[in-house]
Amino acid sequence: MNVKIETSENSMLDKFKLLIAVLVIIAGIYAYYYFDTGVSETSLPQAVRVLMVLAGTSVGILISMTSVQGQKLWQFIQGSRVEIRKVVWPTKQETTQTAIAVFVFTIVMMAFFWLLDMALLKLVSYLIG
Template sequence: MTEKIKMLAAALLVIAGIAGYYYFSEAAAFVRVLSVLVGVFAAVGVMWQTPVGQQFFVFSQESVREAKKVVWPSRKETIQTTGIVFVFVIVMAVFLWFVDAGLMWAVKMLMGRSDT
């Protein structure tokens, strides 16, 4: 039960930070943003004390570790792939234009509305 109360407190801290943003509507933008950040950091501090918060921290560490394993393409590979995509888009656009023009011609011929 205490874990649920801590999570509720964390949510209320975030809400309080957002409420502070609107409460200080006449203040400088720095003060308004600071109120939201204080609420969020306080909520993170409270969530840190719960098992859910601990699991999230472990999950985020594992995510960073996995992201470091990603092999990004080189600049040359990226440019080549982008070029292939552009060429394919142009070819498909021309193909679809021909199909559309052919179907329009066929419908006009079937309806007896030839332009000749």
């Protein structure tokens, strides 16, 4: 029974952490617009306002990473990085050949649809008179 209570408390704490993280990010965005030249008497340069958004986002991410969901997300990211290293990426020659094939196919389809459009135009103009 204590386990369920601890899980519930942890769950509530995690929800609170995520709520605080979202509020910090929103506060950073709000500060960007609040300290704009036309909105507030205490306007700041755009570089400072951008830094406030970046700081709010960074702090929000750091707070969210302390929750269980944030830790699971970090584990997922680490696993994804391992999987990316396992991928066999195409060589430059294969990439060039594929790009040329896509380009040629695009030209062929363009010609096909142009001819189809011309044929339908002739057909419609013949039917209309």
